[in-house]
Amino acid sequence: MTGLKSAVAIIAKDVRLEARRVENLATMAIFAVLVVVVFVFAGDPTPEDLSRLGPGALWVSLLFAGAIGFQRWFAQEERNGALQGLLLTPVDRGALFIGKWVGATLFLLAIECVLVPAASMLYDLHLGAVWPKLTLVMVVVTIGYAALGTFFAAIAAHTTAGQLLLPVLLFPLSVPILLAGAGASQQIMTGDGTAYWDWVGLAAAFDVIFGTVCTMTFEYVITE
Amino acid sequence: MSRHFGSLFALDEVSFSMDAGDFLVIVGPNGAGKTTLVRTLARLARPSSGTVRLTGDDWLAAPAERQVEVGVVSHATFLYDGLSALENLVFYATLYGVKDPERSARQALEDAELSSLSDRRAGTLSRGQAQRLSIARSALHDPRILLLDEPYAGLDPHAASRLGVALGRLRSAGRAIVLTTHDLARVPAAVTHYLVLVAGRVADSGEWSTLAEGELADRYSRAVARTE
Numbered sequence: 001m002t003g004l005k006s007a008v009a010i011i012a013k014d015v016r017l018e019a020r021r022v023e024n025l026a027t028m029a030i031f032a033v034l035v036v037v038v039f040v041f042a043g044d045p046t047p048e049d050l051s052r053l054g055p056g057a058l059w060v061s062l063l064f065a066g067a068i069g070f071q072r073w074f075a076q077e078e079r080n081g082a083l084q085g086l087l088l089t090p091v092d093r094g095a096l097f098i099g100k101w102v103g104a105t106l107f108l109l110a111i112e113c114v115l116v117p118a119a120s121m122l123y124d125l126h127l128g129a130v131w132p133k134l135t136l137v138m139v140v141v142t143i144g145y146a147a148l149g150t151f152f153a154a155i156a157a158h159t160t161a162g163q164l165l166l167p168v169l170l171f172p173l174s175v176p177i178l179l180a181g182a183g184a185s186q187q188i189m190t191g192d193g194t195a196y197w198d199w200v201g202l203a204a205a206f207d208v209i210f211g212t213v214c215t216m217t218f219e220y221v222i223t224e
Numbered sequence: 225m226s227r228h229f230g231s232l233f234a235l236d237e238v239s240f241s242m243d244a245g246d247f248l249v250i251v252g253p254n255g256a257g258k259t260t261l262v263r264t265l266a267r268l269a270r271p272s273s274g275t276v277r278l279t280g281d282d283w284l285a286a287p288a289e290r291q292v293e294v295g296v297v298s299h300a301t302f303l304y305d306g307l308s309a310l311e312n313l314v315f316y317a318t319l320y321g322v323k324d325p326e327r328s329a330r331q332a333l334e335d336a337e338l339s340s341l342s343d344r345r346a347g348t349l350s351r352g353q354a355q356r357l358s359i360a361r362s363a364l365h366d367p368r369i370l371l372l373d374e375p376y377a378g379l380d381p382h383a384a385s386r387l388g389v390a391l392g393r394l395r396s397a398g399r400a401i402v403l404t405t406h407d408l409a410r411v412p413a414a415v416t417h418y419l420v421l422v423a424g425r426v427a428d429s430g431e432w433s434t435l436a437e438g439e440l441a442d443r444y445s446r447a448v449a450r451t452e
Contacts, residue, residue, distance in 0.1 A: 021306065084300060
């Protein structure tokens with residue numbers, strides 16, 4: 001069986017499972033929106049402050065929601081030893097990672113579909129003409145963040161302190177891609193697009209580097 | 225092979241060989257190393273030293289594609305609670321590269337007398353039903369080697385008897401079978417070889433046909449007593 005077919009089967013399985021407990025995604029989306037709301041109430045910001053803080057708040061909320069999500073999405077592989085069941089199949093370990101990675105990316109993007117409109121209302125961000133550029137940033141950054149999150153969730157799942165370990169591993173290494181996301185978003189919101197493609201390029205480079213490294217080394221983090 | 229965790233040896237220089245059509249039962253008390261042995265043979269764990277050879281090749285270094293040669297039943301069912309019985313089998317059949325996953329899955333459900341539960345979520349099945357589904361999953365791809373770690377856990381007498389018959393058929397078809405149990409009363413009739421594992425060591429082994437009635441129980445008791 002080709003790696004692509006295996007990856008597609010894993011993605012389809014994850015989407016089916018998530019669709020059957022849609023309350024999980026809904027709860028994570030609400031959590032992400034609440035983080036954005038908290039920023040609004042912190043420090044009594046002026047409308048100008050809100051506009052400036054908006055992109056950063058958006059990415060911070062996604063950072064937290066993602067950390068919860070990665071843990072949950074990988075936990076289903078731990079229940080009943082399902083991950084071992086996957087390892088017993090002839091599926092290439094890289095394809096296994098790609099399946100989980102794409103699934104996590106799709107789920108994060110689903111959360112963003114709720115988060116971005118909510119943040120734009122709360123922070124008075126005008127997305128009318130800039131949504132294609134913002135969508136590109138969201139997708140590129142989400143791909144990289146999901147790669148790291150999936151990889152570290154697999155490591156954390158094998159440790160007793162997994163729930164604590166995941167953010168400790170994930171957050172520091174996610175800084176470059178979240179900076180790129182915030183930087184590109186800021187460029188869009190302020191209308192100063194001079195460095196937009198630099199930030200997008202940085203995020204895309206992050207995707208390629210970490211996507212490749214995580215895919216190639218996944219086998220070593222999931223086997224004893 | 226040996227497998228140790230710090231100074232504790234889960235497997236201590238365990239060595240044996242099997243041919244196609246052999247049915248090896250591994251008996252031993254709790255903590256004897258049976259599960260570790262099966263996990264190592266299944267490549268879910270690596271030995272600290274030693275190796276496993278399959279048809280002359282280094283099995284532990286073989287590519288993942290060769291995993292299709294092995295089917296495993298473990299304490300864990302490897303099932304997704306949120307998927308139905310049928311969906312679980314179709315998913316695994318797809319990953320194993322079975323030609324018509326849905327047809328194979330339905331056939332496996334029928335063989336396991338689980339057709340009426342095909343649409344039930346795995347998470348709602350009883351322990352015994354889930355175990356039967358797990359056994360069906362392990363043989364979906366018609367592996368040449370079956371590794372069964374305490375497969376009778378949760379099975380009622382009827383299901384246990386059917387499993388014994390099914391394993392006999394597989395052995396006759398040339399499949400090699402390794403089955404671990406701590407319950408000597410549940411050793412299937414089709415067994416050809418036995419191995420007594422105590423404290424990670426092979427305490428006794430041989431051909432089943434050389435044993436007199438009840439002799440395995442005596443040998444087992446003596447082997448356990450020697451280590452206490």
